[in-house]
Amino acid sequence: MHFPSGLLLFLAAAAPAAKAPTAAAPDAGQAPALPRPMASALAPLPASERVDWSHSPFEAADCSLCHKGRDPKKPGPLVKDTNELCLDCHEDFAEILKRKTPHPPAQDACTHCHNPHNSRQKHLLRADVTTLCGECHADLVKAARAAKVGHSPVTTGPACASCHDPHGSSLPKLLDRPAFELCLGCHTRELTDSSGKKLPSFKRLLDDNPKWHGPVAAKNCLACHQPHGSDDFRLLAADYPAKFYAPFDAKAYELCFKCHDSALAQAAQTTTATRFRDGSRNLHFVHVNRPDLGRTCRACHDAHAAQQDHLLRGSVPYGTSGWVLKLNYAPGPNGGSCEKTCHNTRSYDRQKK
Ligand code: HEC
Ligand code: HEC
Ligand code: HEC
Ligand code: HEC
Ligand code: HEC
Ligand code: HEC
Numbered sequence: 052m053h054f055p056s057g058l059l060l061f062l063a064a065a066a067p068a069a070k071a072p073t074a075a076a077p078d079a080g081q082a083p084a085l086p087r088p089m090a091s092a093l094a095p096l097p098a099s100e101r102v103d104w105s106h107s108p109f110e111a112a113d114c115s116l117c118h119k120g121r122d123p124k125k126p127g128p129l130v131k132d133t134n135e136l137c138l139d140c141h142e143d144f145a146e147i148l149k150r151k152t153p154h155p156p157a158q159d160a161c162t163h164c165h166n167p168h169n170s171r172q173k174h175l176l177r178a179d180v181t182t183l184c185g186e187c188h189a190d191l192v193k194a195a196r197a198a199k200v201g202h203s204p205v206t207t208g209p210a211c212a213s214c215h216d217p218h219g220s221s222l223p224k225l226l227d228r229p230a231f232e233l234c235l236g237c238h239t240r241e242l243t244d245s246s247g248k249k250l251p252s253f254k255r256l257l258d259d260n261p262k263w264h265g266p267v268a269a270k271n272c273l274a275c276h277q278p279h280g281s282d283d284f285r286l287l288a289a290d291y292p293a294k295f296y297a298p299f300d301a302k303a304y305e306l307c308f309k310c311h312d313s314a315l316a317q318a319a320q321t322t323t324a325t326r327f328r329d330g331s332r333n334l335h336f337v338h339v340n341r342p343d344l345g346r347t348c349r350a351c352h353d354a355h356a357a358q359q360d361h362l363l364r365g366s367v368p369y370g371t372s373g374w375v376l377k378l379n380y381a382p383g384p385n386g387g388s389c390e391k392t393c394h395n396t397r398s399y400d401r402q403k404k
């Protein structure tokens with residue numbers, strides 16, 4: 052969680068108030084739990100400005116529904132605390148605010164994000180969603196906008212609200228649904244990345260390839276991807292080469308070596324570090340560990356799921372023309388073989404002396 056340090060201190064001091072359920076909201080005289088927007092910033096838009104959305108009780112023009120006065124020029128203070136007002140009509144929010152993961156600004160005052168009168172933004176929002184969230188989650192929004200590889204749902208359409216419930220959630224991190232379902236929800240449609248390349252449908256990919264990678268089987272897409280943006284290829288959470296060939300350096304494969312021992316590709320000879328060996332000749336080393344044209348893991352493995360054991364792929368896209376190179380892997384008793392692929396049929400046998 053990144054907050055300006057001033058706000059953090061403030062929050063630490065105000066923490067118990069922030070957790071208080073709205074039913075017992077502090078009365079108007081008490082200090083608010085979070086610095087609220089200036090009242091003047093919540094005034095109705097001036098008559099001279101365009102209005103796209105209007106709140107029906109405001110349209111009814113009876114200011115005294117919420118204000119102590121009736122004079123539209125000077126309606127005076129509110130009849131009660133903001134959230135008590137809102138909840139009088141929006142009864143369903145009483146339950147939402149008490150969910151397991153509450154959102155402190157929603158418990159404190161709906162007006163952190165909504166204009167109670169009218170707005171040019173959908174849902175009576177005071178500003179567009181990313182700007183609103185960025186008022187308190189500034190570092191996260193700044194990083195998402197500056198990321199080399201961006202994720203468009205974060206900043207377009209419902210933006211943050213595509214994945215988070217801004218009011219409260221029964222899941223951690225205010226997620227609207229478990230992350231795996233969120234990811235699959237969109238990644239089952241036909242999508243293209245920023246360079247126009249088609250992205251696979253994950254529903255199809257997972258249905259067609261029954262051998263799922265450990266973290267995928269654990270429904271943990273976040274083990275490898277950052278939802279908000281990343282400086283690494285494909286929103287990855289750590290370094291992983293983007294191409295078919297790359298010079299070997301364990302750091303360049305940090306993503307895989309967070310969970311797997313890099314020894315599998317480090318020594319030319321081994322009888323323990325990998326099963327992909329011919330006798331003691333380490334075939335991971337042979338293929339991957341080159342100063343120039345090392346083959347990256349994707350040459351043979353799919354990071355998500357495959358039809359064969361060991362996440363071995365049936366084929367791999369090669370070059371930029373869209374041509375696919377077949378792997379034709381077949382397991383053997385103490386090893387396996389690859390047929391008519393990068394080379395003619397070659398086999399390996401771990402028992403070989
Ligand atoms: C649904 C409730 C509701 C209705 C109806 C409503 N208001 Fe408000 N109004 C609010 C809330 C909430 C605030 C924010 C007050 C705060 O945070 O101190 C506010 C703030 C304002 C402010 C800014 C306060 C300031 O001191 O500058 C103005 C001006 C205002 N309202 C005018 C009106 C007028 C005029 C009407 C009737 C045409 C009206 N409101 C009807 C809820 C309402
Ligand atoms: C007197 C009843 C009443 C009060 C009080 C009231 N609302 Fe509403 N609100 C409504 C009605 C009616 C609608 C329209 C419902 C619909 O279209 O389904 C609405 C709609 C909304 C919407 C949805 C707009 C959209 O386009 O989706 C928001 C946001 C909202 N209100 C916020 C607030 C906030 C914040 C407060 C407290 C300051 C508040 N309301 C107080 C009656 C009220
Ligand atoms: C942190 C910002 C934030 C706060 C605080 C907040 N909202 Fe919202 N609200 C949003 C956003 C963003 C949306 C649009 C959600 C979407 O696009 O799906 C929204 C949508 C709504 C809607 C319409 C759609 C729906 O989900 O029903 C209503 C009604 C509403 N809010 C009421 C409230 C009330 C009542 C409160 C106070 C208890 C409140 N909001 C506090 C950000 C906020
Ligand atoms: C007025 C300040 C404020 C605004 C505006 C705000 N938040 Fe928050 N948000 C908080 C506070 C305070 C917390 C609780 C901090 C914590 O638990 O570390 C929080 C927590 C969260 C969390 C959970 C973080 C965690 O680690 O569990 C998420 C997700 C989140 N906010 C998303 C949003 C989104 C999306 C928006 C815009 C719709 C938004 N916030 C707008 C103040 C704000
Ligand atoms: C594509 C879905 C998605 C979108 C869009 C999205 N988030 Fe998140 N966000 C997540 C997931 C998933 C997590 C949980 C990460 C974890 O548990 O490691 C998260 C975590 C967070 C957290 C907790 C701190 C952290 O980094 O773990 C905050 C705060 C947050 N998001 C705010 C936002 C804001 C603000 C926006 C809009 C600018 C936004 N999110 C847009 C999916 C999304
Ligand atoms: C609301 C829809 C939506 C959700 C939810 C969503 N995505 Fe995406 N994702 C997209 C779109 C659209 C693209 C296409 C590229 C772009 O527009 O940024 C994309 C692109 C990607 C890319 C490729 C990025 C690139 O340009 O190289 C990855 C990786 C990705 N998403 C992973 C995830 C993961 C993991 C989750 C779950 C945490 C997730 N997505 C949730 C819509 C979504």
Ligand code: HEC
Pocket residue numbers: 231234235238250251253264266267270271272273274275276285287291293349354355
């Ligand atoms: C073990 C790490 C790992 C896990 C877990 C993981 N991914 Fe990936 N993901 C990758 C890697 C590596 C790439 C780059 C693939 C390549 O180019 O070889 C990638 C690429 C992608 C892409 C871009 C399209 C593509 O195939 O290149 C999307 C979309 C994506 N992942 C979504 C997801 C979703 C959704 C989940 C959860 C079901 C998930 N990922 C889980 C590592 C992972």
Ligand code: HEC
Pocket residue numbers: 264265266274275291306307308309310311348349352354360361362
């Ligand atoms: C979050 C931890 C994690 C990350 C990151 C990760 N893996 Fe895995 N991987 C696992 C787990 C858990 C298994 C299942 C282990 C088992 O079944 O014994 C596995 C299994 C595998 C297997 C199959 C092994 C076998 O013989 O069946 C291969 C191949 C593999 N991973 C390659 C990769 C590659 C390539 C990367 C980087 C793109 C990567 N892994 C990143 C956790 C991870």
Ligand code: HEC
Pocket residue numbers: 304307311315316324325326327328335338339346347348349350351352361363385386387
């Ligand atoms: C030339 C093809 C090829 C490349 C490139 C390749 N692997 Fe493998 N890998 C295999 C084969 C074949 C196996 C299955 C060995 C067996 O059990 O017979 C395997 C097995 C594995 C295993 C299971 C443990 C073991 O070593 O036996 C892991 C983990 C693994 N690979 C990770 C990786 C990672 C990480 C990369 C990239 C740094 C990579 N592989 C690159 C072909 C390859």
